[in-house]
Amino acid sequence: RHVQKLKINVYHSFHASLMEASCLELALEGERLCKVGDYSGGVSFFEAAIQVGTEDLQVLSAIYSQLGNAYFHLHNYTKALEFHHHDLTLTRTMGDLLGEAKASGNLGNTLKALGRFDEAVVFCQRHLDISKDAGDKMGQARALYNFGNVYHAKGKNACTNDSEPGNFPEEVSTALAKAAEYYEGNLCIVKELGDRAAQGRTCGNLGNTHYLLGNFRSAVSSHQQRLLIAKEFGDRPAERRAYCNLGNAYIFLGEFDKAAEHYKRALQLARQLKDRAVEAQTCYSLGNTYTLLQDYERAIDYHLKHLIIAQDLNDRIGEGRACWSLGNAHTALGNHDQAMQFAERHLEISKETGDRSGELTARM
Amino acid sequence: DCQSGTVPSSQTLRSDHLEMEPETMETKSLTDYFNRMHMDAIMGKR
Numbered sequence: 531r532h533v534q535k536l537k538i539n540v541y542h543s544f545h546a547s548l549m550e551a552s553c554l555e556l557a558l559e560g561e562r563l564c565k566v567g568d569y570s571g572g573v574s575f576f577e578a579a580i581q582v583g584t585e586d587l588q589v590l591s592a593i594y595s596q597l598g599n600a601y602f603h604l605h606n607y608t609k610a611l612e613f614h615h616h617d618l619t620l621t622r623t624m625g626d627l628l629g630e631a632k633a634s635g636n637l638g639n640t641l642k643a644l645g646r647f648d649e650a651v652v653f654c655q656r657h658l659d660i661s662k663d664a665g666d667k668m669g670q671a672r673a674l675y676n677f678g679n680v681y682h683a684k685g686k687n688a689c690t691n692d693s694e695p696g697n698f699p700e701e702v703s704t705a706l707a708k709a710a711e712y713y714e715g716n717l718c719i720v721k722e723l724g725d726r727a728a729q730g731r732t733c734g735n736l737g738n739t740h741y742l743l744g745n746f747r748s749a750v751s752s753h754q755q756r757l758l759i760a761k762e763f764g765d766r767p768a769e770r771r772a773y774c775n776l777g778n779a780y781i782f783l784g785e786f787d788k789a790a791e792h793y794k795r796a797l798q799l800a801r802q803l804k805d806r807a808v809e810a811q812t813c814y815s816l817g818n819t820y821t822l823l824q825d826y827e828r829a830i831d832y833h834l835k836h837l838i839i840a841q842d843l844n845d846r847i848g849e850g851r852a853c854w855s856l857g858n859a860h861t862a863l864g865n866h867d868q869a870m871q872f873a874e875r876h877l878e879i880s881k882e883t884g885d886r887s888g889e890l891t892a893r894m
Numbered sequence: 895d896c897q898s899g900t901v902p903s904s905q906t907l908r909s910d911h912l913e914m915e916p917e918t919m920e921t922k923s924l925t926d927y928f929n930r931m932h933m934d935a936i937m938g939k940r
Contacts, residue, residue: 554928561924592922599919632920639917672918679917686912731915738912756915771913778912811911 553584557593560600569600576600591620591629598636607643614640631660631669638676647684654680667719674716675732681709682739689742695782696744709739730759734771741779749779770799770808777815781822790819810839810848817855826859833859850879 560575576597584590598613614636621629634656641650654677661669685705689698698706713736720728737752753775760768773796780789793816800809817832833855840848857872879885 554924557924558928588927589924592924592927595920595922596924599921602917602919629922632922635920639919672920675918682914728918731918734913734915738914741912768915771915774911774913815911
């Protein structure tokens with residue numbers, strides 16, 4: 531009987547270690563796939579790892595966390611929320627404070643993406659509190675950055691379509707001012723830590739917050755700082771973002787030549803990065819800038835480039851916008867037949883996309 | 895005249911397209927955990 535019991539024990543322990551090995555192996559493959567940007571593949575492996583199961587709660591916490599992050603990158607925020615919540619519950623059960631701080635940070639970001647700003651703030655605060663108690667400066671900085679992002683999104687979300695930067699309702703300005711405050715708090719810490727990459731990110735978002743608050747000179751200064759850091763790292767997507775944001779700010783400063791210059795650099799980078807959607811957006815911005823400069827030939831050139839990409843990408847809203855802009859530019863040049871053709875195409879697309887205001891504009 | 899009724903005003907020509915920086919998600923690395931376990935096992939055998 532004793533031998534029989536021993537055999538059963540050996541079998542159980544062998545089975546458990548096999549299960550652990552298999553679960554970890556699957557999860558490691560999921561992690562590898564996520565690292566190379568294959569989040570869908572990563573999700574499959576993490577889900578399989580959960581099916582196999584593990585008795586190691588640290589491994590399970592990491593799987594929940596990474597699965598939540600994979601869904602976040604796939605823009606499936608409901609699933610992301612589900613797994614970050616599982617992670618939070620698990621870390622609280624284990625009494626793992628550092629793990630809880632991380633789960634809270636991820637929940638804050640996910641709730642922000644879902645537009646649930648008040649709940650997001652609660653988790654950002656938890657992330658900040660635990661990091662402060664642990665004397666974790668990096669954690670504090672990250673929590674402050676997340677806080678800034680939540681207030682920025684809250685402010686932007688409350689903006690009405692026809693409101694101008696710097697001229698928003700009080701609720702919006704208050705949220706944006708808080709965002710700026712948190713970004714400044716983050717910058718104090720990351721500068722002290724010498725974390726240039728984090729500094730770059732914060733400068734970019736602080737620049738956008740200044741832009742919305744109507745502080746266009748401060749926006750330019752923050753975006754120039756972001757550009758400098760992006761160049762230090764050879765981070766071309768960040769460089770492109772900075773050029774585009776600088777273009778936006780120069781438009782509001784009435785410095786249209788400078789805006790065009792910056793949008794052109796953004797366009798070059800978008801082409802190098804083979805990002806067609808961004809290329810289309812930048813052509814649209816350039817078309818508008820040349821309209822402001824009353825150089826309608828160039829405006830038409832860029833709006834046509836935008837139109838072609840929008841058609842390639844099957845972006846009917848973009849196509850409608852391009853037609854509307856082309857109609858206006860041709861009107862300004864006195865090309866009434868062409869203006870009418872584009873206005874008719876704009877009307878047709880507005881009807882199709884259910885764009886009521888576009889339809890009304892087109893009929894005018 | 896770019897301010898005329900037919901050509902949009904500077905207000906409608908402004909860009910709403912703000913380029914935000916990416917969110918920073920917190921990560922719990924399994925590779926690090928696995929390497930630590932492996933090291934512990936080696937140290938234990940010694």
